[in-house]
Structure formats: C-alpha cells, structure tokens
Amino acid sequence: FPKITSKVLQDMKTTGEKISMLTAYDFSMARIFDEAGVDVLLVGDSAANVMAGYDTTLPITLDHMIYHTQSVSRAVKRAMIITDLPFGTYQGDSKQALNSGVRLMKEAGAHALKLEGGKEITDSVSRLIQAGIPVMGHLGLTPQSIYKFGSYAIRAKEENEANVLLSNAQALQDAGCFAIVLEKIPATLGKKVTEMLQIPVIGIGAGKHVDGQVLVMHDLLGISKDFAPRFLRRYLDLYSQITNATTAYVSDVKSRKFPSDKEQY
Ligand code: KIV
Ligand code: NA
Numbered sequence: 001f002p003k004i005t006s007k008v009l010q011d012m013k014t015t016g017e018k019i020s021m022l023t024a025y026d027f028s029m030a031r032i033f034d035e036a037g038v039d040v041l042l043v044g045d046s047a048a049n050v051m052a053g054y055d056t057t058l059p060i061t062l063d064h065m066i067y068h069t070q071s072v073s074r075a076v077k078r079a080m081i082i083t084d085l086p087f088g089t090y091q092g093d094s095k096q097a098l099n100s101g102v103r104l105m106k107e108a109g110a111h112a113l114k115l116e117g118g119k120e121i122t123d124s125v126s127r128l129i130q131a132g133i134p135v136m137g138h139l140g141l142t143p144q145s146i147y148k149f150g151s152y153a154i155r156a157k158e159e160n161e162a163n164v165l166l167s168n169a170q171a172l173q174d175a176g177c178f179a180i181v182l183e184k185i186p187a188t189l190g191k192k193v194t195e196m197l198q199i200p201v202i203g204i205g206a207g208k209h210v211d212g213q214v215l216v217m218h219d220l221l222g223i224s225k226d227f228a229p230r231f232l233r234r235y236l237d238l239y240s241q242i243t244n245a246t247t248a249y250v251s252d253v254k255s256r257k258f259p260s261d262k263e264q265y
Contacts, residue, residue, distance in 0.1 A: 002111050004039050004080040006134045006178035012039075012211070013200040019212025021082075021202055022220065025051050025068045029217060031075035038079055040202075042114065042214060043069045045084040045144070050218040057143045058087045062100050066108040073109030082136055083110040087144040090115055090124045097124035101133050114181065116142040118168025122175040129176040137172035137180035139165055140206065154205075156185045162192075169193045169201075181214060182206040184231070205231030 012019050021040035024030040025047045033041060047068050048060035062085075069083045083104050090097035097115070104110040112134035115121055125135050140155045149155075156162045165185065172180055179200040182190055187207025194201045194210050203210035215232070218224040222237040252258035 002076070002080050003078045006080070006112065009039070009080070009179060009200050009212075013198075019200055019202060021212055021214035023047075023050075023214070023216045024072050025217075027071045027075045030072040033217070034076045034079045039212070040214075041072055041076060041079045041081050043072050043081065043083040043110070044114075044216065045086045046216050048086075050216060050224060056146050058146075060086045062086055062089050062103060066103060069104055069108035069110050080111050081109065082112045082114050083108065084114045084116075091117065091121060094123040094127040097121075098127050098131055101128045102131065105133055112136060112178070114138055116144045118164075119171045122171055125172065125175040125177060134178045135176070136202075137169070137177045138183065139168055139172070139180060140182045141184035152184075154184050154186070156189055162186075162189050165189065166193065166196065169197060173197050173199050182210060184229075205229060 009019055019040065020038050021042055022033055022038045023044040023046055024033055024041040025043060030041055043065065045057040045060050045065065047064065048054045048057040051068070052060065052064070054060070065083055065086050069081065073081055085097065085100055085104070089100040101113050104113060113128060114136040115125060116138040118137075118139060125137070128135050141152060143152070146152070156165045169180060177199060179202060180193075180197070181202045181204065182193060183203075184205040187209060190201070190203050190206035191209035200211040202212040202214050204214045216224070219227060219232050220235050222234040222239055223242070225239050249258065
C-alpha cells in the first residue's frame with residue numbers, strides 16, 4: 001500500500017506543499033525515482049513515444065500499459081502510481097472504461113488512473129470512481145486527440161477555449177476526480193483553474209501557480225534529443241553522456257583495453 005495517496009496529495013494542496021510527479025515505465029528507473037522522493041509516478045502513455053518509438057500515443061495498447069505498470073509497481077514503496085488509460089479503452093463507453101481500469105488495478109498494481117478529456121468522458125470517470133478507482137483528469141494539450149487538433153501547440157490561448165477548459169475542469173471535479181493534469185496552457189489560466197478547484201492541479205507547461213509539476217523522465221534526464229519546448233528543464237544531458245560511455249566501451253573492446261587482466265576469472 002503506497003505512502004502517498006490521493007488524501008496526501010489533497011493535504012499538500014491545502015498546506016501549499018508542491019507535488020512532484022515524473023513518468024516511469026520500468027523497474028530500474030522507478031526504483032531510483034521512488035527512493036529519490038518523487039511523490040507520484042505516472043506510467044504515461046508517452047511510453048508509446050519514448051519507449052516504443054511511435055510518433056503519437058495512439059498505438060499503445062492496454063496490455064502494453066499493464067506490462068509497464070507491473071514493472072513500475074515491483075519497484076515502488078512510497079510513491080503513488082498513476083497509469084494512463086490508453087486511447088480507445090475508455091472513451092464513449094463507461095463499461096469498457098471500467099473493464100480497462102479494473103485490469104490495470106488488479107493485474108498491474110496501479111493505484112489510480114488518468115484519462116484525457118472533459119465533459120465527454122465524465123460517465124466513464126464516474127463509473128470508475130463508483131468502483132473505487134481514483135481518477136485523475138487531463139485537460140489542455142491532450143495527445144490522444146492529436147488528429148483532431150492537428151498540432152502540439154499551446155492550448156486555450158483564446159478566451160472561448162479557456163472558458164471551455166474551465167467548465168471541463170469543474171465538471172471533472174464534480175464527477176469526483178481527485179486531481180487533474182493541465183498540459184501546455186497559459187500560466188494565467190493554470191492559476192485560474194488552481195484557484196477555482198479544491199482538488200490538486202498538476203501542470204506540464206502550465207506555469208508556476210499550479211499545485212505540482214510533471215515531466216517525462218526522458219526529457220528531465222536529457223535522453224530525448226530533439227524535444228525542446230520552453231517549459232522543459234533538462235537536469236542532465238544523458239544523451240551525450242550515454243553516447244560517450246558507449247563509444248568508450250566500443251573503443252576499449254576494439255583496442256583490447258577491456259577486459260583487463262583483473263577483469264577476468
Ligand atoms: O503520458 C504522459 O507522459 C503524460 C504526461 C505528459 C502528463 O500524460
Ligand atoms: Na499521457
């Protein structure tokens with residue numbers, strides 16, 4: 001049973017302690033992040049991009065998400081594990097949403113689920129919550145709808161779109177979501193939503209006024225190379241460091257420097 005629960009996150013909002021959230025997809029990284037004190041580990045469907053190499057998040061399946069969540073859950077002692085319901089496993093059919101959600105909780109060890117969308121998915125949200133599954137919402141840039149929007153540009157800059165987002169955020173809280181993610185929207189709107197809602201608001205490119213921050217681990221660690229939006233802070237340049245380590249290894253093997261006399265039986 002995790003130390004961090006939706007109740008703990010709610011208390012953090014109340015006391016003003018910011019929430020740290022990071023994606024994880026495998027055992028080894030999840031163990032490091034959990035021990036380093038990340039509050040929430042998100043098994044994001046961004047696994048489609050960073051783990052599987054797809055251009056969008058659409059192709060990842062429920063079985064893939066179960067595999068990643070199982071790997072993460074074997075490592076975690078403290079963090080809350082939230083898993084994305086992937087595209088096509090919950091929209092427009094609350095029974096399907098429940099079946100998908102139950103598999104992630106029962107077979108994979110998720111502690112909560114994240115779904116993209118507003119009013120159009122509140123039936124699915126309510127049904128999951130009735131079954132005892134905590135649900136996190138996700139508004140703003142919602143990558144599962146990329147073909148509807150046609151770009152990964154900032155969302156809700158216009159007043160109309162901002163008002164729609166505000167009413168969707170309220171609808172998700174009313175449906176019982178314990179938190180929501182806001183992706184790539186103006187900081188002023190992030191602030192408005194955070195002040196309007198009682199539940200925690202976690203941002204990615206949503207400014208500094210929200211209740212917490214989330215990043216994709218490959219971006220934070222500098223493993224992804226060409227992705228450089230303004231909101232991203234890289235804490236390492238692992239792409240270069242791994243490249244240097246790897247070329248050194250190849251060179252040592254070729255030049256017979258590895259293994260040495262001591263590195264053999
Ligand atoms: O899949 C993901 O990594 C996400 C975060 C960017 C919020 O949904
Ligand atoms: Na996602």
